[in-house]
Structures are given as structure tokens and as C-alpha cells.
Amino acid sequence: MPDSPLLELRGVNKSFGPVHVLHDIDLKVYPGQVTALVGDNGAGKSTLVKCIAGIYPVDSGEFFFDGKPVSFSGPRDAAGLGIEIVYQDLALADNLDIVQNLFLGREIRKFGMLDEATMERKARETLASLAVRTVKSVRQSVSSLSGGQRQTVAIAKAVLWNSRVVFLDEPTAALGVAQTRQVLDLVRRLADNGLGVVLISHNMNDVKEVSDHVAALFLGRLAADVETKDVTTGQIVELITSGRSGSMGLSAAATNASM
Amino acid sequence: MSSPDLGQPTPGAPAAQVAPAASPGVALAASDFANDVGARNAREAFGNYIQRLRGGDMGALPAVGGLIVLVIVFASISGGFLSKGNFANLLTQAAPIMLLGMGLVFILLLGEIDLSAGTASGVSAAIMGLALTQGGDLNQALGTPVYVIVLLGMLAAALVAGFYRIWIAVGVIVLGALVMLTSWDQYAIPGIFVAISVGVAIGTLVGTMVAKIGIPSFVVTLALFLGWQGVLLQFLGNGSAIDVRRNDFIFNLENSNFSPAVGWAIWAVSIAAYLGLTFGRSFRRRRAGLTAEPLLVVALRGFTLAAITGVAVYVLNENRGRTVFTKIEGIPKIIPVVLVLLVFFTFILTRTAFGRHLYAVGGNAEAARRAGIDVVRIRVAAFIISGAMTAIAGIALASRLGSIPSDFGGRNTLLFAVAAAVIGGTSLFGGKGKMRDAVIGGLVIAIIPNGLGLIKDIPSSYELMITAGVLLLAASVDALSRKRTSAR
Structure with a gap:
């Protein structure tokens, strides 16, 4: 680990009525690195992002930015700290x-x-x-x-304000091969410029190619937070679909409890 | 201002200024925008314009084309159409439609509709008319219960406007209500102010129902279209029209002219200001190394505008009296009013953050919300501006008719104004439109009854059918150009 994390989440919980959507999530976002946030539909990726965006209040848990505790009670809070979110529907x-x-x-x-x-x-710059x-x-x-150009503009909009952490919600979902290439290059460049990048994606090729860490969510729990080079695509898929892969991931008890 | 010929060498393009070469990578990338300086000469500017037309961005072209066709058709059928008197007539007939349409552009930009603007203009004008004719004693003119309800309504509107921090509206409404309490509103200027404040109050309430409560604007304003007619009948009491002919100021708006010298002075000042602004902008942008129109294009456009308006002023300044005993000459007083409002609202729409946010809300409300724009506030503000314009249009219409009858602003008034905006190029889908659309479209809408009225042996039924045809044509242009832009 080169630096201390830029953004850190500790023990974040969130329920919608009786449905416990996020269980004790810990997540770290490092400057200059791409963290891939993966998980199946309904695993809680979007909810987690919306909690950070200040759209949903969390039930419990702590947020640290630059090592200092912060709270997100509205969209302006995140933007004020330099956290920008590029949503899927641009x-x-x-x-x-x-x-x-x-x-x-x-x-x-x-x-x-x-x-x-x-x-x-400034836009040109x-x-x-x-x-x-x-x-x-x-x-x-x-x-x-085109779709790729629009995605680029959306990302440029997020980084225009000297932001430090950028969340990208499935930026390549609707793009063709060449456009995906463009956007992935851009994602890498953001990290190389020193930003903390969180890439939410369903595409394992993208994740393997561009990310430094993989954080896998399984039914609202963080199944694993590992370095990308230490895992294979198959292992990531296992983490996503069953919450564990060999020694990695959640205990059998935890996965069964969630079921 | 896209420049299509990517990859051509661009001598003299100020790419170096764009990115102060921080790193080789940045400098290299900056060169990709090297030809992003727009057209460098008139030929290229013309090419870009054609490109835009092909892309479906027709601008004012269909409306201007339609106007020219209608003028040619009517001029060839009826000799009276091109007479000096009829030209002035046409402008005064079009003015109320233009004014109402200008307010509606704000609503249409949001993708909303206001069906009640016509009858609401009747309510505003009636309050003014009653105040003018009854010595400013609205309490007696309306009857105490109605008077109290009107004041309470304005108080409520002021509170709502305050809630959205739209302080100008709060000020106008409160001041208007205070003037209503005095007898100053027997005079024209305070009376006009009261009418506008009533319009602003109405706009606030309609805007709140649409934007905050979330009732579709179609339903809200359909209900109010009927409701304001009832309110107008209530104000009129025994059903006789309010006669505003005795108030010179109001009556003269549509029925009197500036002297030829004043007319030429207004023309000279407007043209000088226009040329100064457009040339100044072109020079400034050039100096900043940004896309700027070639000076030749700016000059040509300025010259064309000066020539057309100059001919118009010249014709209007000729004596158009029908007998040797009457002398009628000069620009109708309402025309400079329309032009000043046109410039003012164009400035609001294109040069202020509010205008930008209005377009954004109309184009993609969710994007606007995520960008931190208070969407509800923008929507309410748009309805407030439209409400003020509704009142001004009502005053102009009252001046033209000379009275406020019980069906004032009903029937086709509103639909003609919407048609004017749409024919001019404002989209009913929201997010696309300009202030000038209402003015150009208003001329098209007014020219049809004007021209047909001069043709003998033509049944009046044709008027509505031809207007319908023109409107359908304009709506198709809008829909097709939209298809074309999204298809790319």
C-alpha cells in the first residue's frame, strides 16, 4: 500500500425497512489507484454509492476522508470534499x-x-x-x-473541479469495443493523475485490465477486498456469485445467514 | 460552431493559448482542438450553417421562409396588403400575440404548457381596467369580499415566492398589493404595475401547483383556463365590458405612434447598440483565442438587419392617413415595447445562469437536479416570468380592443400565442427555443387573418383552416428536425 487511504468506510450499515441492504461494509479508496467495486445485481453497489453521495442516510458506520471523520448528509457534502460520482445514466x-x-x-x-x-x-484545458x-x-x-464521447464528457465534468475521488457507475456498460477502450484509458489516466477511482463494473475484463484492487460485494456484505493481480477472473466471479472463493471471502455461516 | 474539416492544417490557429504546455502530453492533446476556432472566413461560416441545417437545427429559417411566402401570396392576391396602413396594422395586430408568446417560450422551454395564459391576461387587464375607470377604488369596483380574496391571494403568492427566494417576484407582488390599497392605480403607470403584479402572483400560484405539487401543467392550466374566465365575469359584475379608451396612455399603446424623428432615433440607437455588441463580442473572443464568427459574417448580418428595419421604419414614418385631413405616421408605440422586452429576455435566456439552468431543466431535469440546480425554483420562476408577460400582453390587447369584454383572452388568444412560439421554432418537447421565435412566429400568425381579411369573396372559415395548416407544418418541422438530430 503506497499511501494512506483517501476515503475510508468503516462498518457501514443501511436498511430499507426490514431489508438489511448493507452489512458492516469496510472500503478503502487509495489515491492513484483504481478500486473495482463488483457484485451481482442487488448486492448493494448502488446503495453504497448513494450513501456516499449523501442521497441515503446510513444507519451506522463511519466515514474518513484524508484520515479525518466526515459525514455525508447531502449531495453537496460529497462534492465539497472533492468526491464526484458519474452515474450510469449520464x-x-x-x-x-x-x-x-x-x-x-x-x-x-x-x-x-x-x-x-x-x-x-477551461473546458478545453x-x-x-x-x-x-x-x-x-x-x-x-x-x-x-457518441456514447463513448458522452461518457467522456460526464467524466470530464466530474474531474473539472479538482475532485480527488471519482466513482464511475458502469461507465462501459453501453459502449462498443473502441469506445470502451477510450473510456478505460481515461479511467487509468485519472488514477495516474493521482485521483482515487472507484470503478463499478460487471465486466471482468475491464476489472482485470484497469483496476488495482477488487472489492466484491455479496448480498450486502463485503466478500473480499484484494489486489487485482492476486486473483483470477474465475475467482472474482466466484466471489460475486457465492461470496467466497477457496480461502477468500465470507465464511459459510455468513453467506448462509444472508441467504 | 463545429468545424467539420478535422485534420486540415490550421495556420494561425491560437492553439498554443489553449493549453499552456504543461507537459508534452497536454500540448499534443491541445492540438486536437486546434481547429476549434470556428469558421475562419465567410465561406466556412456559410458551410457550417448549411451543415447545421442538414443536421436538423433549422433555427428561424422555416418561420422566416413561411413569412416570405405568405407575404408574396397575399401581396399578389390583394393590392391593399402591401399598403402602408396595413403594414402598421399588421404590427399592432401581432404585438399582443408576440408578447403572450414571449412569456410562453419560458414555459415551453421547460416542456410544460400554459393553457390559461390567455384568460389570465384578462384577469390582470380587468383589475387594471377597473382601477383606471373607478378612480382607483378597487374595493368598490370589485366588491369587498372579492377585493379581500384578491389581496389574500396576492399575499399567499408573495409568501410562496419568498419560500423559493424569488425576491423580485415578492417585491412586485407586495408593491402591487400596496398600490391596490391606495387610489394611485387610477393612473396608467401604477395601474399597469398592478396588472403586472397580479400576473406575477398568478404565475407564482400556477408554477407552484405544477412544480411543487406536481399536477401536470396541462391539467392545472386547463382548469384555470375555465377558472379565470369565471373570475373575469365576476370582476365585470353585470357583464358590461370595461372601457379603457378614455385612458390616453393605455389606449395610445396600440393606437398611437412615435413621431418620425423619434422613430429614426430609436432605430439608430438600436442598430448602433446591436453592431457594437456583436462586433465587440467577435473581437473579444478572437483576442481570447476562442471560436469567433468572421467579421464579414457579423457585418453582413448587421447590415441586413439595419436595412430591413430601416425600410420598415421608413415605411412606417410615411403618412398613412386615408384622407388628406388626417395624418398618421410613425412607429406604433407598442413596437419598441416589444423590442425592448425581446432584447431583455434574450439577455436573460442566453447570458445569465438562470437562463442556462432553464434550458438544462427543459432538456434533462434529472441532470439539472444532479448538477445542484433547484429544479422546482427554476420552474416556478419560469411561470412567474410568463405570468408577468401575460399581464403585459393583456394590457396590449386591451389597448387594441379599447375595452375588456367578458370573453377577453378566451377563444383562440392563447392558442395563437402557443402557435406563434412553435412556428418560430420553439419545441413543445422542451429545451429548445429562443425569444425571437415568439416575435417571428407572431408575425406569421397575425399575417394570415390580416391578409385573408383583405381578400374579397373569401369565407372566414378559411382563416382558421389556413392557420391550422401553418401550425401543423411548423410542428412537423419541429418533430422531423428532432428526429434528425437524435438519429445522428
């Missing part, structure tokens, strides 16, 4: 152009008016720093972009 307005989308809700103003020149320049090559003009309407 939060982009089709009728606006790239610059307008990147700065949506955080427009730069001068004398009460929009400062288009500064925003356009951000896209350039992410080495985005496929966008012809930052004044293109988002509706005219």
Missing part, C-alpha cells in the same frame, strides 16, 4: 453543448453574466488534460456525441 442535458454541460450548476460568472470565454477555455481526442469542438451539442 447526467447530461442533450440540448446543451459540451461547455454548458461541464459547467452546469457551477457556471463561472462575471458581473452577473456568464463568462463564456473562461468556461470555454480539462479535455486536453484527459487527452480526449475525439471531440471536434467543445461547442458541439451533446446530442450529437
